[in-house]
Amino acid sequence: MKFHSSSVTIRAKRVLLMLVLPLILAPGSLSAEDSPRKPVVLTERARKLHQQCLVIDGHNDLPWTMRQKAASSFKQADISKPQPKFHTDIPRLKQGNVGAQFWSAYVPSETRLERRAAHETLEQIDLIHRMIKRYPETFEMASTADDIERIHKSGKIASMIGVEGGHSIENSLSLLRVFYGLGVRYMTLTHSDSLDWADSATDDAKNKGLSPFGEEVVLTMNRLGMLVDISHVSPETMEDVLRVSKAPIIASHSSARAIADHARNVPDEILKKMKQNGGVVMVNYFSGFVVPESARQMTEMFNVRRELKQKYPNETEFNREYNRWKSSHKMKPGTIHDVVDHIDHIAKVAGVEHVGIGSDFDGVSTLPQQLEDVSTYPLITQALLDRGYTDQQIKQIMGQNLMRVLRQAEQVSKTLQQQPEE
Numbered sequence: 001m002k003f004h005s006s007s008v009t010i011r012a013k014r015v016l017l018m019l020v021l022p023l024i025l026a027p028g029s030l031s032a033e034d035s036p037r038k039p040v041v042l043t044e045r046a047r048k049l050h051q052q053c054l055v056i057d058g059h060n061d062l063p064w065t066m067r068q069k070a071a072s073s074f075k076q077a078d079i080s081k082p083q084p085k086f087h088t089d090i091p092r093l094k095q096g097n098v099g100a101q102f103w104s105a106y107v108p109s110e111t112r113l114e115r116r117a118a119h120e121t122l123e124q125i126d127l128i129h130r131m132i133k134r135y136p137e138t139f140e141m142a143s144t145a146d147d148i149e150r151i152h153k154s155g156k157i158a159s160m161i162g163v164e165g166g167h168s169i170e171n172s173l174s175l176l177r178v179f180y181g182l183g184v185r186y187m188t189l190t191h192s193d194s195l196d197w198a199d200s201a202t203d204d205a206k207n208k209g210l211s212p213f214g215e216e217v218v219l220t221m222n223r224l225g226m227l228v229d230i231s232h233v234s235p236e237t238m239e240d241v242l243r244v245s246k247a248p249i250i251a252s253h254s255s256a257r258a259i260a261d262h263a264r265n266v267p268d269e270i271l272k273k274m275k276q277n278g279g280v281v282m283v284n285y286f287s288g289f290v291v292p293e294s295a296r297q298m299t300e301m302f303n304v305r306r307e308l309k310q311k312y313p314n315e316t317e318f319n320r321e322y323n324r325w326k327s328s329h330k331m332k333p334g335t336i337h338d339v340v341d342h343i344d345h346i347a348k349v350a351g352v353e354h355v356g357i358g359s360d361f362d363g364v365s366t367l368p369q370q371l372e373d374v375s376t377y378p379l380i381t382q383a384l385l386d387r388g389y390t391d392q393q394i395k396q397i398m399g400q401n402l403m404r405v406l407r408q409a410e411q412v413s414k415t416l417q418q419q420p421e422e
Contacts, residue, residue: 037337040370046382049391054152055377056100056399058282058356059162059231059253061363062088063127064106072127074134087361087373090138095375099152099399100142102186102252103128104363106164109193118175121168125161125182132159141183145406162229162252165191166198166217173220185406186227186252189217189237192302199234201263202302209240222246223421225413227405230254231264231284231358238270247412248278248405253358255284255342256349260295262288263302271350278408280401281350282358283342287366290342291334294366301329336370340383343397352393356402 062079065086070077083089093101105124111117132139140151142158151158161184169175169187179187190200197214199205207214218241221228228245230238231254241249251274257265266274266281274281284290288298304325312318346355361367361374370379377398384394 037335040336040379040383040386042378042382043385046385047378049385049394050097050378050381050398052391053097053381053395054099054148054399054403055097056102056148056356056402057098057361057374057377058102058250058358058402059104059164059284059363060088060101060359060361060374061104061106061164062086062361063103063124063131065362066127066131067124072123074131079131080135080138087367089374090135092373092375093138093157096377098157098374098377100148100158100160102160102162102358103131104162104164105168105184106191106363107168109165109167109191112167112170112195115170117165117167118170118172121163121179122182125163125179125184128159128161129183143183143185144410145403148403148406160185162186162188164188165232166195167191167193169217171196171213173216176217176220176226177224180224180226184226186229186250187221188229188231188233188252189214189241190232192232194234199237201232201234205234205236207237209234209236210244215240215244218244219246222409222412223416225410227409230266230270234263235267235270238266239273242270242273242277245277246416247409248280249274250279250356250402250405251281251358253284253360253363254281255289255339256281256345258349259342259345260290260292260338262295262298264289264298265295266346268349271346271354274354275350278354278405280354280356280405281346282356282402283339283346285339285359285361285367285371286364287331287333287338287368288364290338290368291332294331294334297329297331301326331366333366334368336368336376336379336383338368339371340380340387343380343384344387347393347397352389352396353401353404355397357398 066072077083079089105121107120111120132141139159140156142148142151142160148158163184166189189198192202194200194203194206197211199207218228228249229252230241231251255265257267287294308321343355
């Protein structure tokens with residue numbers, strides 16, 4: 001049978017489209033190797049798309065920076081004006097089109113040794129409330145997903161609080177409930193040190209995951225409607241949380257261990273289970289967790305830091321020696337592409353519905369090129385477009401996934417609260 005040449009051409013085009021279309025629609029259809037590693041250039045299309053996104057960042061350490069660099073005083077550091085020594089200020093938040101932010105109430109793990117953890121965490125929570133009250137035209141406290149939507153539509157940045165480290169509750173479920181009442185909507189179960197009830201990724205194990213009290217903490221958070229955050233915890237703790245939690249969980253500022261082999265990142269076996277749980281891994285920007293070479297160096301840094309702490313109990317001497325070590329071990333910053341590699345990997349392993357953004361701005365020392373501060377979120381949108389993500393997938397990554405998790409956690413809380421407390 002003979003075919004007219006134009007019919008052959010049309011049929012060939014159709015076949016080609018059938019082969020190519022699934023690749024176009026697949027998340028991250030361009031691999032890290034195939035995608036260009038040149039600087040990302042923001043297009044008008046990406047700019048408009050980014051403006052349509054509800055951008056939610058899972059972790060910003062501005063409150064700690066304010067404590068360390070400005071004596072917790074917004075007179076000393078007025079963030080309504082540019083603060084070039086910070087990663088965060090209001091003009092740059094607006095440039096980045098940030099719609100909602102989890103502000104970190106962090107205090108070091110060592111504060112638990114002197115029973116100062118809860119006290120200092122309350123000071124950080126107070127600082128966040130003072131910031132929102134001082135800049136009411138920019139920020140408003142949010143308690144629910146509906147609050148976030150309403151506040152975002154009003155043109156303000158919806159603000160929630162995340163307590164970074166279970167040491168802050170000093171083994172007290174009562175304090176956990178108090179924190180929830182003050183606006184805390186997630187708690188990272190550990191920070192850098194293992195606790196009596198949960199093991200850290202960067203310390204020796206005490207419990208091989210969660211202790212019975214640790215399981216009680218998770219269930220109490222479920223009942224409250226507080227998100228359980230597995231950033232900083234060991235893989236065994238992650239496994240236990242996934243087994244125990246009745247609500248979707250988050251990793252508020254973690255990346256993919258398969259891309260950069262650091263204990264702070266999430267292994268693939270957990271990513272697969274996050275898909276079953278319905279949770280979200282919010283990708284960290286810190287070069288030491290996203291650049292493979294820098295991640296190896298960070299692993300060494302954690303060990304050195306712990307050794308120096310034991311050798312130099314005096315804080316001044318420790319800081320002197322630790323800074324000396326860091327000055328001779330400069331970290332490779334990497335680029336925006338290193339961060340997008342992690343987004344890409346999590347989207348492929350767990351699904352695009354289970355990845356978000358958790359920058360760790362103002363909590364880290366080194367950031368990749370083109371992600372130096374909170375004004376740069378639109379470049380992530382552009383980089384994802386460049387890799388073949390659809391508009392809807394980008395909206396999911398930027399904030400919709402986290403909104404879904406919040407709503408599901410709220411629903412679990414309502415169900416649990418209808419049951420008698422054990």
